[in-house]
Amino acid sequence: MYKVFIVDDEPFIIEGLYDIVDWAGMGMEIVGRAENGQEALEALTSLRADILITDISMPLMNGLDLIRAVRKLQPGMKVIILSGYDEFGYLKEGMTLGIENYLLKPINLEEFKATLSNTVEKLHMSRVEDELNAQSISILRDNIMHRWLREQIGANEFRERSELLGIQLDKPLLLAALLRPGKAAVGGEFLKAVSDALGDSRSAILFQDMEGDTVLLHGLSEYQRGKEEVDRCHERLAMQLPSFHPLRFSLGSVVETEGGAALSYTQAKKAQEYFMLFPERTVICYEEIEHRSEAGGREVTLNWEQMQKLILAKDKEGLLQRIDERFEQLRHMEGVTPEILQDFSMEWMIRFKMQVKEIRHSEEPEIYQEGFRRLRETTSIHEWIHILKEAAALTIDLLIRDVKSPVVQQVLNFIHESYAEDISLKTLGAQFNIHPVYLGQLFSKEVGDTFTEYINRYRIEKAKEQLRGTSSKVHEIARNVGYWETGYFYKQFKKYVGISPTEYKGLV
Template sequence: MFRVFLADDEPFIIEGLYDIIDWAEVGLEIVGHASNGQKALDALRETSVDILVTDISMPIMNGLDLIRHARTVHPELKVIVLSGFDEFTYLKEGMQLGIENYLLKPINIQELKASLLNTVEKLNTMNETQLVQAYSKQILKDNTLHRWLTQQIAPLEFYERAELLGINLAYPYMVAAVLRMPVHADKGLECITSRLNTYEWVTVFLDMDGDILLLASMDQIDEGKKELMALLQLLHTEFQDQSVRISVGTVGHLPDGVTQSYETAKKAQEYFWIYPELSLIDYQELAMHQEDPKVDFSIIDWPSYAKLIITKDLENLRACIHNDFKRIQALPGITPHDFQNIAFEMVIHFKLEIKAIRHTEELEAYHLAFDQIRKAVALEELEAAILKIAETTIGFLVSDVRSPIVQQVLRYVQQSYAEELSLKMLGAHYHIHPVYLGQLFQKEINETFTEYMNRFRVEKAKELLKTTHEKVHQIAKEVGYSELGYFYKQFKKYVGISPTDYRGLL
């Protein structure tokens, strides 16, 4: 609802204006009135107003002078003039001042109402335009800052845009902080931006993941970091009912250090899965806490892990994980807590890799992995949890390139591998020619359906040999082999030894 102020030295005119129009009906409310131009101007300096309805002839300050001065206070103010003088000079000067209409007294109610409706329409259009412009500017700002933080923009282009968008680069250091809350990102951004409007050293924007980013400029590291942490604590207190989680990156020296600050702030967000009781995590403190000669995370070749994930090489990824666990286990003085931290770090890396590739994340799978690591009471359980999430991570990528029919067949096999399965049966089930299904399967899985079935069943048999005391012939039937001799042959083909010998090694 837009706000209206009335100015007229005739009391009955003011009273009449209150009564002759249903202001709410036309989307307006009267927020005040004055009997002369000076009083009106004083009130306008203290009050937010959209429309001024004013007389021309008033004591102390006339209506035309009021309009001139009022425009310095409210540049977008709309004005409707009421006058008892039908003089061209007044009309001409009013038009030069950009008034909406010049109405003669006595007031024609229909003409006044039409002028008000027309003015309201203009205000609505103006607001929509301003919103679109503000939204477009915010999108440009978000995009520019994201490209800067991810090193996808030339320095000259960034600095030109930064000045235009009001991004503060006056100080040599900058720290990134990530605010994540369950409310809609745009709404959260609006609240935070409004709250930090007076903090010139803070830039607020939305990144491509929907996280709210604070970039804090600082002249001195210690004092600047202290001031930032105090501000973040204040924000946490004010927005705690929205379950905001805040992570802080390392201090970066401009221009290049801000990228690492952003990356570490994002990474610190992942630790809320590990420490759900916290609401603010400083990556620097996290790193200091993890600095231990027994636990050097550089022992893990993370770039190799990333490459194996991108290429969907599950076999070598499994081998890499197993070998790293063996190497870490051999470190002198290693503790179960150290191992748990490394396992957490692995899951976080997998989660960040899949998010970087797909720009989406499967939260439940990684949440489950963190849970399994927390509950693990043996090294084997930790390794099993990591191997499972590694397989799940690769599975997310593989499913992106497989046809829907092959994905359905794989799901069917995983659920019904103990049954007698064939391409003919599956082709009939999914209404597709078995020869074409076999060709499609081999093209996407890189092995024939029969090879895949045998390898899958042998893996299931290995699990049962490890975890149960069932007889070999019982296990063979449970995984889908009706002939024991054929089961032995396939097991030896894929494992290298017989099922009995395999169990003997466990």
């Protein structure tokens, strides 16, 4: 709603204006009234208005003097004159003062409404333009701050740009802090909330970097007192922004403003990563984690053997408990950084995948591939643990489901190792001292596929690997995987893949 203030020394005119216009319907509200210019000026000293509707001839202060005085208080205010005097001199002076219209009493209602409508449209366009300008300046400001803290521009260029953009860094010392809300904020909601909470404070520069982090650069006059002021500032922010709890602050060290700002910012970024290890914390200072980063995890080992024993024993509960214990040990261990812990998580996932392949002689890529993706994307130690425990439980479940009779397992092992040879139920029955018909029935029951279907599918998968990874000719690959008739190989390949080997090779 745009705010309207009315001035006229005839009360019935003011009352009439209240009644003849649907102010709310036109996007306006009357916020004040006065019967002379002096009374109006006193009110407008503390009351903001967007539109002033005023008479010219009034006691104590006339309308033209009021307009001149109000222009100094609120330069953007729009003015409409209502006058009983059809004098060119008044009109001319009003025009020089930038009025929207000069309307004669008695008022032509249609002309008055049209003037109000045009004035509202101008105010709206002006407000949109102001918002766009402010947004552009904010983007420029954020960009120049980010480039300076990433050492992408020199001190002289930054000094020139900062003067133009109103960035003041006049204290000898500086401390960079990153703020992150406990819950996801929409758009610039969090940045605006922090800005409002800081108010007119000039002790810190607030901006958003290219990674979307909210950054506070605190200017300090001296080391100890300055750090105490920073702590108090952060405590106030935490109290004033309860809807974003828990607020997390990561702090760089105190540095000299000239030449040290980039270092403090980089340290704050590094400290922020450690919330992955210590999610219960709300403040992490770089000085606290510096020694861990320097230690570099030189003595940290995977201890896979213990987990492998639990997997082979199919002890799901023990394996999940071991993951919890190992993570708790690692996050408090000297030299363990978030990067090291993420690397460990990825390696555990690889080991789970390899263990299944080693025992079952088959891979489950879709199960573990999703786990790899989630491990790369998450920023929470609790989520890492959850993902690994899911993969561990699936690994045990796969192995439990895979329990087969010894003879079927022997047949599977033989197929996986000797698929290029001439293999049949007859030769396998003779090798393992079991009737071929019974072996075929047992195989189909436990594997879920007939012997012929299984070996053909396995050979075609191996052929696909060679088509992707070698330059061998199709007939050579056919022999490599156990097909001596190239035509039969083509037929089987198309059956399981949907296209010919030649077409497949052209796609990969």
